[in-house]
Amino acid sequence: MKRIQLLDKQFALSIPASDIKKALWEMAEKMNKELKDQNPLMICILNGSFMFSADLMKLIDFPCEISFVKLASYEGMGSTGKVKQLIGLNEEIEGRTVVLLEDIVDTGVTIENLMNQLDSQKPKDVKVATLLFKPEACKKNVKLDYVGLEIPNDFIVGYGLDYDGYGRNLPDIYTVID
Template sequence: MDDFTKVIVSENDISRKLDDIAEQIRTDYAGKDVLLVGVLKGAVMVMADLARRLPPSFQMDWMAVSSYGSGTKSSGVVRILKDLDTDLTGRDVLIVEDIIDSGITLHWLLNNLRSRGANSVEVAALLRKPEAVQVDIDVQYVGFDIPSDFVVGYGLDYAEKYRTLPFVAILKPEVYGG
């Protein structure tokens, strides 16, 4: 715990919020052909825990996109590192995200997936930083609005560390040079 200023979302809070989000998704998508799209690597924890709460008819696929390079701020240039294996034509797609920060990458991803013939493309995100958002994005499901501090845990990393923490915590600036 020496690397964190404080835990801002506990393991129990995450679990309860994912229960609530899953209930809304089950209702909203009843009878639909749903594809959950996880954005690697950060969304792995959220995707796994959320998917287990959803009907077994929901399918999963993964993308890896990058706009960060090796830094802590978005570069604004999005690259697909791993594309989907699934055809989106006529599917209801739900992008599962760990966090919405600037929104630049997600905005690009929404446009990209909508251009592939999906019936609908919506977003479920565990975390959102309202003060950091630079692009207006309609997010269907949001777990927690958090401050603009640099956070780690529950899939979120700094230099590939801290992803496996079961909670979300603010990383001390001296740890990442902020």
């Protein structure tokens, strides 16, 4: 099994790039059917979702816009439980369908926080597309409309996900082992 080292931690391959691509195709196929006539605003949640959002957008075949917000809730290997907004949304969303593009939903705190913020701007609908979902870790009742892969409650890196800023560039996803 392929292993890598990032800073002081060892990681083992857990999701190869081919499985990620398959999940993206399946998500895009569903979105292409359900959102084709809605002209949605896709919102990439930085930093972790940049690779997922870019690859997913290449598979979308309906008119849409994309924008970016930057939120932070992690330090090291754990969630702080608090969400800091570092870069906000500039687009008008009243009456529009909005799709949040998230790399991973674990506790659900970030998605719930952002959905509450957006709700006050009166969108027509807010949907959530996440590449990865950790059902065991989820503490919030958030509706996920598009889920690529369900995974165990392990700390992972790669494909946009990081450990203290490292590992985002990896095409595969790795699980911490030491």
